[in-house]
Amino acid sequence: MTTTIAKFAHLQIPLEDVVKATDNFHHDNIIGRGGLGRVYKGQLQRSGELIKISALRLDRKHGGGVVEFWTEVSMLSDLKHTNIVSFIGFCNEKGEKIIITRHTAKGSLQWHLSKQNLTWMQRLKICVGVARALSYLHYDERRGYGVIHRNTNSSTILLDVNLEAKLSGFKVSIKQSLNHMDRVSLSEPIGKIGYVDPEFEKTKGATHKSDIYSFGVVLFEILCGREAYINNDPNRLLAPLVRYHYENETLHDIIHPDLLTQMSPQSLLKYSKVAYSCLKDERAQRPNANDIVEELEKALELQLRYENLVRPLFIFVIAFLFYVFYFIFRCLNTLNFEKYHKKKKKTLINL
Structure with missing residues (x-):
């Protein structure tokens, strides 16, 4: 295990920084519960950049999870792909084991x-x-x-x-x-x-x-x-x-x-x-x-x-129907206007 830790030494993040980033693991920052423990959101300062993070904190109460923790660290440290969660680093200090990844804002x-x-x-x-x-x-x-x-x-x-x-x-x-x-x-x-x-x-x-x-x-x-x-x-x-x-x-x-x-x-x-x-x-x-x-x-x-074909067609149909109804409305209005004036003219003649 010592060899494993040495291999990933450059990815270690001080516990103090993680505590600060998550406001001392405040319950308001809990965004999920993974198989290893709770996940906290936070903001971590790294190389002059403030990064939004997710911190998976290993649940120490139930013990275990150490093998899974190092498996995750080992895998994520090697994997770089647009569709794989981005690994920031990990914390292994004072009994705490925490995996830090870039925060995915929209959840699961x-x-x-x-x-x-x-x-x-x-x-x-x-x-x-x-x-x-x-x-x-x-x-x-x-x-x-x-x-x-x-x-x-x-x-x-x-x-x-x-x-x-x-x-x-x-x-x-x-x-x-x-x-x-x-x-x-x-x-x-x-x-x-x-x-x-x-x-x-x-x-x-x-x-x-x-x-x-x-x-x-x-x-x-x-x-x-x-x-x-x-x-x-x-x-x-x-x-x-x-x-x-x-x-x-x-x-x-x-x-x-x-x-x-x-x-x-x-x-x-x-x-x-x-x-x-x-x-x-x-x-x-x-x-x-x-x-x-x-x-x-x-x-x-x-x-x-399909959408590029249907959407313009849908807009055309709606526009066409609008103009049809508008034309009918204008015709009816014109017809009613003429009827009104004819009726008014008759009334004036009779008077």
Whole structure:
């Protein structure tokens, strides 16, 4: 462990600075509770710049979490990508273990899905961002190794001020040789209920295709507007539910109704096809992250074309109807005006 700490010494941030940044871990600054402990927002002075941060403070009361802490530090210190949370540093002092990342102002995807406040276009862009992050983790050669995330779900996908996706939650990630990403890495079936690769039971481990399964669940969460697992629901698990509807061509029955009115049919077809393929039982039948990026980018492009065509057409129709009604109104007014004057003229003649 001493060697590990020395390797990351340049990333250490004094506890005093973190305490000051979070106002002594004031409860008003709590923005979440992760698997390791509470997350605090704050402002940290670094190299003359005031940075908005999120500080994940390891919960010391329950003990444990040390391995996960160093795993997260190790992973984040190496990962640099637009769609992965930005690592600032860590604190390991006086019994405190704290991971500091750049603050993502809009919170988690899970929170936004519960509020139903995202358009279909926004959802598509978020999906493309997460797919790019997984592609980077699985295949980026500059790093020299691949990463199996093992924790992809709607709560570990964070959104910045522009609603761009930032993948977080690397506490249980595994490094894997780029040439052996299909090789099973033996482990316990870690992850939130509803997202765990069912192949774990057969293989007793994970591959990069386990991330693909989890992402497939997220894709359908985004499409249907419901959680991956609902405890007291007859259809507790989302994955088998969407597979049933997709295979029986009744997917429209469970898509969130607010989204149906916004979608390009071609975009939905492309999106649902790739999402369904992620949930295949056999890992070999699931697409890889690069293929998913390509298909989701096509779905986004189809939606953009649709909106660029439909919006001007909608404006034209509204404008046309406005002028039609305006013309009718003017004609009726003119007709009524003439009738009024004729009637007035008759009255004057009779007088």
